[in-house]
Amino acid sequence: MTAIFNFQSLLLVILLIICTSTYVHDLFPSILDRNKDGLMGIFWKCARIGERLSPYVSIFCIAMACSMILGY
Structure with missing residues (x-):
């Protein structure tokens, strides 16, 4: 699946764009x-x-990392 059709991947791409741009x-x-x-x-x-x-973005980054590790 591409990141467009998978909601979790789309959120990950958006977070990476925000972090990289910053x-x-x-x-x-x-x-x-x-x-x-x-x-x-x-x-x-x-x-x-x-x-x-930035505090909210970092919380979302940690949450996404935990969800990727746990496989959700």
């Missing part, structure tokens, strides 16, 4: 700040979500 924005802020519109704007918005809601 990490890239922390290292190179000018890359995402100059591309706030268009397709690259999605990554800028994901970086903002990761920065502002």
Whole structure:
């Protein structure tokens, strides 16, 4: 199955995009700040979500890791 049709995989992909965008924005802020519109704007918005809601994102990452380990 692809990540589009499997809900757990889709959530995992979204979490990975949020975490990766936040990490890239922390290292190179000018890359995402100059591309706030268009397709690259999605990554800028994901970086903002990761920065502002980082406790919740980390909780969801831990929950997804536990669910992957347990096989749910």
